Amino acid sequence: MSEQESQKSRESRESRESRESAERPVPGQDPRVQWVATLAVIVVGALTIRPMGVTGQGLAVTALFVVNAASLLARRLPEHKVPPRLALGWLSLAVVAAAALIAVSDRGTSYLFAFFVAGHIGYRLPTRQALALAGACGLLCAAVLWLRPGYDGQTWMFGLVTAAPVLVGIVNRSQKQSVRSALAAAEAAERAARAEARTAVLTERGRIARDVHDVLAHSLAGINMQLELVDALIDTGDLERIREANGKAHSLVKESLKQAQWTVHALREDALPLVESLTAMVESSGHHDVLRVTGAVRDVPAKTAQNLLRIAQEALTNAARHAPGGVVAVELAFADASTTLVVRNGPAAREAPRPGGSGMGLIGMRERVALLAGTVTAGPVVEGPYAGGWQVEAVIPG
Template sequence: MQWVVTLAVVVVGALTIRPMGFSGRGSAVAVLFVINAVALLARRLPEHKVSPRLAVVWLTLGIVAAAALIGVSSSGTGYLFAFFLAGHIGYRLETRPALVLAGICSLLCAAVLWFRLGPGHEQLPWTFGLTTGTPVLIGIVNRTQRRAVRAAIEAAESAERAARAEARTAVLTERGRIARDVHDVLAHSLAGINMQLELADALIDTGDLEKVKAAHDRAHSLVKESLKQAQWTVHALREDALPLLESLTAMLESSGHRGVLTVNGTVREEPPQVTQNLLRIAQEALTNAGRHAPGGAVAAELAFAAASTTLRIRNSPATRAVTAGVGSGMGLIGMRERVALLGGTVSAGPVTEGPHQGGWQVEAEIPR
């Protein structure tokens, strides 16, 4: 629309401004008309291609040429160039220089008519010249609106980028959670099953069928336990609510530790995420106890306080030979990640006193 209006001003000026020719005053009018047309058409140039200093020079020359055209021409719409250039001054320049340049435009046009510097003064009163700078206010309003729209667009784009970054973070967090669950189910369970099957293979050569059968039965029970762990993982991924006390008791019993759980405080149901992570920490601790301290006694404590829920798993030193093996190194890291997501703390270290002295303890505290 602005482009159409600009062309219309130029075309109407070419048809109405007189005299216009190739000699005398007509040539002066023609030259000034061309300068005004170029200055007005140049307002379509993108802002990033015209520096502020160059814009001031170009618009200053434009309003000088517009004032001169009003004075030299005897008739026509030459004053439209001054009006439209003043409006573009407000749009292109900052408020202070725009107002100054628009004031100069008004004074120049009024002076041309007041001092009767050309034949055009007979057509227009000098007070009309003062009004040529007023469109600068429209330009300033348009510039303000344009900046407001641009700021709103940039804010929306920034919000969209932040939303995409948050979504990527959520995806990575979920991947980390699934990776920990897969590690807990596969690495622990398969390591235990593999250990029992290797033991059974070694015992076959001894001919001790009772021990072979015991190792086989233990591997079979680990398979059943792995199936339970897989079910717990499915529940966790679906965010299904699991009863913490019952699930922890079943986990201890399936690991061969009956009646070792002590409960302190008033039992309450915890949020699914808290239950899930405490069960995974207990599973990690029990697996490590079976791997590094076979035959050692295990004790578990679940404490419900007003401000937190605490789980402690202790094991005594090994009473049987420890089978050499290398863990994945992700167990303790997974514990810390789980607890950190809930704003809690976890510690793991040797037991220095009590019936489990010389063993190992894992303690996780989750705030409410």
């Protein structure tokens, strides 16, 4: 999958998650309660609002009742499916219908529709629009009550009160937005945690790849060279050299098993004692009494020990491959602010076999040291007892 396709896939997934978040009920708001309240207003209105019929005033009341019931049921439409302008038009029509029902009916609970519409105006519309439309609702209801015959002079004030539920709606909308903002923040944090986990997995895969390279690439390359030599010597009938090459191949297999043990320790995150482990590694490579430790020996973090050991293993393997028989020196220096590993080898004492390897050794060293904010340098030795050889130096802070 290309990077562009991957980006589109992520954007599509995030859009789908946002849409699902908008459709998801807000905690603390049970849709069933709202449905019960809506149906209760409609049922009570059907039982109490009079007159209702199929002619004259009864027909007008029935038609307005149906319109008000429909506008009240429309409250349950998902917000993301109703454009803002459509919502404003629908609620404006609902205000007019509620005021008209109060005007044409003689008795009953027609005013409940105006109360519920005003409350939903506060919940559905922005604050300024909500206050303006709810104010219009209150004034309209007050006007129709003022103009109705048989009402005393104080009745119109009841019409003004129908606008009051808009405040409850605004509060509920603010709470809903706060809850959804908190949920969105939590989901964003969860996505960030997943991304961080993916990054950690990729980092760990890189570390395992380096360890596998250290064990397999070097060992198998050496074994392959010896087997190729055996294959070339078969035609010559030189049994002595065949046995020698075969013995070296067996030795490399044994060494590979030792290296595999080091890798298992590293992958298991075992805390290896640095000095003792480095001593055993150097001696197992065939060099004795070549490790020099300076400074006050102290425990270092497990990752530091593991990576220094892997760097030492890489350097010793390269020395054995490119400078067979050459002298080797290993130095481990403990300072107050850093730990330094230096591996030097002199020039080859005998002819080196044909070069092999993946070329990833130095890259792996640099990656290991970079993970610990350290530095690594590698290059030829130009002076001193190891002139003509090679040196690797890794410095880890802390």
